[in-house]
Amino acid sequence: MPKNPQVMHPPEVARHINEACTRCGTCVRRCAFLTKYGMPGDIARRVLTGERTVDPYECSLCNLCAAVCPEELAPGDLFLALRRLAANQGLVDFKPYAPLLGYEKRGHSSLFAWYPSTPAKTVFFPGCTLPGTRPRVTWRFFETLRELEPETTMVLDCCHKPSHDLGRQSFFFEQFRSIRDRLLALGVERVIVACPNCHKVFRKYGEGLTVTTVYEVMAQKQARMTKESATVSLSTTAQVTVHDPCPLRDQPGVHQAVRSLLAARGFDIREMEDSGTRTLCCGEGGAVGFRNPTLAATWVEKRRTQAQGDRIITYCAGCAGFLNRAAPTSHLGDVLFEPERALTGKNMMAKAPITYLNRLLLKRQLKRLS
Template sequence: MPFISTEIRERCSECGACVSNCTFLTRHGTPRAVAAARDFSDPKDRGMAYECSLCGLCAAVCPEGLDPCALFLEVRRHDVASGTFDARPYRSILNYETLGRSRLFSRYELPEGCDTVFFPGCALPGTRPTVTSRLYRQLRQHVPSLGIVLTCCAKPSHDLGRTVHFRTAFERVLARFAAGGVKTVLTACPNCTRMFRQYGRGLSVLTVYEILNRHGVTETVAPGGGEISVHDPCPLRDHPEAHSAVRGLLTDLGYTQVEMPHRKKTTLCCGEGGAVGCIQPRNSRGWAELRRQESEGRPLVTYCAGCVHFLGQVTPTVHILDLIFRANGTPDKDFPVSKGPLTYLNRLLLKLRLMAMSVSGE
């Protein structure tokens, strides 16, 4: 029985603040009611933990300082440790992670004197290889000895409670960094950012948005304009520097920002969180639908490829890096991105391009 369950049963006042904000708790009741009604040592009662998006909004709004999100992650971990986890619904996302970590798709480019690396994650290079290259080129103007690392941070395993898988994969990355003298990681993906901030053991972690906002963007291809709203990705709800940087970049691009009720620390999940879409697509879509309502018809700008994918199914949503580095779209008209098997091909081609650049000393 996870110990957090006891704490929540004892301390949750059932104020309802988390319930009113959450599509999952709206169906199941307050965390206290959930914990009281279930015996998490019984595999049958553990299934509901996979319906939680692990977005952390409940902890952000709880006046008692409780963290119901941690309870549901702990139940997942307990399920895996007990050998009752059913991986079948998650095959595709786990294969995605395994391939991302494989020798075929991984690459560590650590030039002489490099102590800082760009870690673009999996989704950005797969869906937007040209944007990734342009971003890397831009970052190198600010950090000349910048390296780049293509691999997966293993957050899917983390969120599914596969602690041993996650730790093994993540430790491997940290060991390569330590051997190469890497001390700072520049991240584009909110999920990777969260993993490095939480488990990076002293690594300095900065988002690329902070770097671009601090040093300026010389590669901007098209100035923008008009009203937009920023959707802050939930893994970065506790990262105010990223919130400010993205808003600063959008101001510089010429956009007028209208804030939504749920933003920054109290931002909403886009629907991707916790791999809920693999088992409860309707619940997952419910989050995106909330966002659509809050945007009141304005295009959404976000800084996570996964959020663009999920929110884009219900309302126009663009990645800020598309606005900066691509000329063929506007916030109210999606920029076309690669999907499916093509994303794997893009990652391989990007890796080959990096190897060629390394050989030519470019």
């Protein structure tokens, strides 16, 4: 892994966007952040002239702008680069983000992290939020993977996506490099994730490792799954809608796998206006809520409106928690393994501090299994 892979410098990114942006307004019409600050080309021009007229920490880094841009520009790259520059120059007060960074630190600590003691080619890396909020669902995913691929083992750790998005560039590279190197030392070749953020981190920086989602593995091998794992019995046909997490907007194979799993279990899926590659941020992206809660809430409200009263199914534990504040929302694992409880709102996700206890108990289960 290079010392600072894929580092972007604001001037070169801004120069490209300033020259290539046609100011058509397509992205502005779909984004509250750009509505506030203006056309990406104009923002880039101001960056080049040294004007500090944009707060990059109010951008969710969801990359919807890139998905809709006719010129295939990626303004989100500029705002991440500006975050990194500000952090490197000591211009960012990280105190408001202390809860998020503390959560990340604990997830990587020896108390909560877990690695197998024996070599393994394939590991299940469920992330931080799913094991804490839904330990039973996490274990069911693991059991299903072991049924499909018996040599699979589980690793508990934090991929440090929060630090990545906050612009803590050197810290992120150092911490994730230690995770990657530890996995490679165990002989790991393939990482199966449940968390969209973990998928994006491993995909971009996990050189030497391949990454896929548990949803793709399950969809590809449904025929080999036991009847209990592969089917459910719904008392009525349930219409749901799917929220695709923005870190996976460019992964159509995952979008299809999720819908395949739901369809095979009898769910009637109604697509929202913005889905797949043009999905919306749930509101949690980029930790905007710590900087500008009102701006973050605009994404939640858009999703609530588009859901039209249908239960939202998502495959990000963070999205599930954020969206559930405004509309009935379930994690995909909820409806795969506990459908009746999920559809009636009876399988409520755990909240802190119980989430930390759940992670410790899950780690104890893995110790007993090893």
